[in-house]
Amino acid sequence: MIPKFKFWDKDEQYFIKxxxxxxxxxxxxxxxxxxxxxxxxxxxxxxxxxxxxxxxGLKDKNGVEVFEGDIIDCYTEGLSTVKFEHGCFGLVCNGYFEGFENVLGKLEIIGNQFEHPHLLEE
Incomplete structure (x- = not known):
């Protein structure tokens, strides 16, 4: 897999493509x-x-590439954020870090923590 990145401009609040x-x-x-x-x-x-x-390197159920910081609706766990921890990517669900194994094929990106932080507010 070729590593792919995107960049969030902290001052101007937008993604650089x-x-x-x-x-x-x-x-x-x-x-x-x-x-x-x-x-x-x-x-x-x-x-x-x-x-x-x-x-x-993964895609959600709609074929959209999943990036760190994406907000995921995995239906079984509710909303989760994609993070890189412990040397791998996974989801933070209910305050706990989990791998993708149990939710592959069920993930759907509904936003990201930069453009849609309100989705994470409870």
Missing amino acids: DATIVLNQDGSVEGLEYYHSKLKYLVYNDISYYELIQST
């Missing part, structure tokens, strides 16, 4: 470079301005 990740010599992420559609030129910012979000 096409970007280049700039790495340091040690392989750590230094920043992000992309064409800013409003400013109409190439922008570079330190990675601290963005939330780096990785794909799980």
Whole structure:
């Protein structure tokens, strides 16, 4: 699987779709470079301005790619958030981290924690 990422701009509150990740010599992420559609030129910012979000490599029941931070309705457990913990991706259900094994094929993305935080409020 080829790793896939998307980027949430913390200040401007939107997802950046096409970007280049700039790495340091040690392989750590230094920043992000992309064409800013409003400013109409190439922008570079330190990675601290963005939330780096990785794909799980899985798709929901509708064929939509699942990313960390997605809010999932898995019907049996209610709403859950996709997280990367303990070296793997899974769901946080009722405060507990679980793998995807028991809910594969039942998952449906209904939003994400960045654009739809109200879905997680109780």
